[in-house]
Amino acid sequence: MRKLTHPALLCAIVIIGLLISPVMAVDAAPGEMIYRPFVNGQERPDIDGDMIVWEDDRNGNKDIYFGTVDEFRDKPPLPTIRIGEGITSDDASQEKPSISGDYIVWQDNRHGNWDIYLYDRSTETTTQLTNDTGNQWMPAVSGNYAAWYDNSSSKTNIVLYDIAADSVKDVIECDAKTTIPGGTTEFKPALSENYVAWMEKTDWKVHYYDIGAGTTEGLGSTSEAVQCWPSLSGSLIAWEDERHGNPDIYMTDLDNPSGGEKRVTFDGADQVSAANSETIIAWEETRVPPRSIYMYDLSPPGKELLVIDADDSGDEHLYPAVSGNTIVWQNRRGPSANLYIFIYKPAEPVDPVATTIEVNPSTFTLDLNGTVTFEATVLDQFDETMSGIDVEWASDNETVGTIDNASGLFTALAAGTATVTATVGEITGEATVTVNANADEPVASVVTRIELDPSTFTLDINATKQFTATAFDQFEEEMAGIAFNWSCDNETVGTIDDSTGLFTAKSAGTAT
Known part of the structure; x- marks a missing residue:
């Protein structure tokens, strides 16, 4: 196989935390920005771990190349230095690559229609996965599975392919919409090792397929607005959602549907082309036109951050892809397109501190000699529940009732009212207990x-x-x-x- 490379002309490495635009509406994301422009265009990147794959037109047509983040960062900008290893050499067009581990997939029209090809980096072998006369295109790969659109029938179905078994696992019966609403830009079906997701043409909503169960579901949203461009990482799914009049980014956990949807973006501009890992979400943003890249840190309490703003009307930042805390995307289009890489480096995590105590029940009424056990929930500064915290209990009126200091068991001794207090350090939470006199027996008077x-x-x-x-x-x-x-x-x-x-x-x- 021919390995194709091209000299780099310039290399720039920037710590983004040092470049703070006076017009940004949110904080700049701390981390490392890597930018290496080439003479020819690099487009539609994807990333897994430290490995990046992209379309490259250095040979006069679009070929598939791959290279590591370290190659982009470390090699000096000398004419003799080349970046990336080519895995295609056909004169046809090879486009829209996706990478997971050793596997790279792409769409290829060397036979006059779009077919899906697979390259195994461990064996350096290429396999044609489809040979149907229809089109198979926009592939994604995750773990041992690949998925792509197929229009061999009257509808656009999604094929799920098992790479290890070298066979189709399932043809997902659907009618996928492959382009953005009102436009021609195509987006891939989203794929993780557990789920496949796409935009359904019949209702313009995101649907998903559970690989283990073999079932298809909708997101279960109560909104009737358009949903498109899904992205998956494990069970976390992000998508564009127009329920507020402009595209916003939403997310949910498919393994925990009772947790509901979470709105990630709130700006009045368009937020589109979401890509996510299990730690961050990245997207294109139009608040500084034409398009910038923003991100959201999923770790509590969650925070929206600016990655890069557009410099001028031609400075489009497009098609982000995410792996872990690394984002890769293309800047500009066509022959002038080049890749940016951003490695998000958040500050050290803040240790949780007990901030609030919620006592349950907050009020309770019982009879003489009755008992009730109070429970305390300790919340940190992010309103997250803290576990393993020892709470001390006390009653302010032990004539009315006493409470076990460790267990929270309250015992009623006399009619009246007492306040129960749970304490952790200097933080307290309270509940009120009312003890009634039993109707069938006199209540002893107590000097108060x-x-x-x-x-x-x-x-x-x-x-x-x-x-x-x-x-x-x-x-x-x-x-x-x-x-x-x-x-x-x-x-x-x-x-x-x-x-x-x-x-x-x-x-x-x-x-x-």
């Missing part, structure tokens, strides 16, 4: 408050004053027959009889 009469008094030396005390229970009722013990905190000023409450003044001063 004592009033003295008089509450203040002035008298001369050697004079006396009789104080009286009244006790009140938990229902604010006076209690009779209560024996009081009296005392004085300053017996130099005066003394009080401990049983009668008779105070005798001895010297000038104040006593309680």
Whole structure:
């Protein structure tokens, strides 16, 4: 097989965090930007790990090339240095490559119609996967599967191919819409090792096929708006969605449909051509025309970031592809198109800190001698639940009820109200407990408050004053027959009889 290369003319490596445009609406993504322009065009890139594949017109037609991120970064811009290894040499057009591991697939018209070809980097062999007279095009590869459009029948179906078995696993009966609404730009069916996704022509919605179950479903969205250009990584799917009048990026987890959809973008401009990994989503953005590249960090709490803005009216940034934290895309179109690579390098993760405690139940009513166990949910600064956190429990009125410090088990002792508090460090959460008196048995009165009469008094030396005390229970009722013990905190000023409450003044001063 002929290996085709071409001299690089210029290399630029930029730390994007240093280039902050004064007009950007969001923060710049921290990371490394790699840009190496060539004389001829490189378009429609894809990436898996450190390996990039693209269309290249250096030989006068479109061929498929691949190379590593390190090759783009490290080789100096000398005329004798060449980047990329060509895997096609036919004079026809080879386009729209996709890569996963050792496998590269593309569409090829060397026989007069579009067929799908496969290249295995481990064996350096090329295999023609289709030879039907119809068109098979826009292939994607993930793990051991490849998928592509097929219009051999009256509809555009999707073929799912098992590379290891060297056979078609399934023909997904559908009628896929392969171009964007109102345009001619084509997008691929999305593929992961678990799912295939596409835009259905009958309703202009994204549908998906579960490879393991062999079933087809819709996203289950309540919106009637257009959905297109799906992207898959594992079970995470992202797509364009027009429910707010302009294309936005939405996402969901197909393994957890109860988690619902998440709106990723909120700007009034168009956000299109989504590509995602399990850590980031990238897309084309028109808020700085014609097209820029933005991204979203999926790690909590989630954040939209600017990757690169357009410099002028011809500076289009197009067709992002994502693997891990690396994004690759083409800048401009045709012979002047070149590749950009951005490696996102987020700041070190912030350790979660207990910020809020939610107590459940927040209110509860029970009878005397009844019990209830309270539970505490500790949330961090991102409103994410923290596990393995020890909580201390307390009751502010142990006459009404007590609570086990470790387990949160509350036991009702007397009618009344108590506040239960869960504490982690300086963070607290509260709940209210009301204890009712049992209807069929009397409730014992408990002294909860004592009033003295008089509450203040002035008298001369050697004079006396009789104080009286009244006790009140938990229902604010006076209690009779209560024996009081009296005392004085300053017996130099005066003394009080401990049983009668008779105070005798001895010297000038104040006593309680």
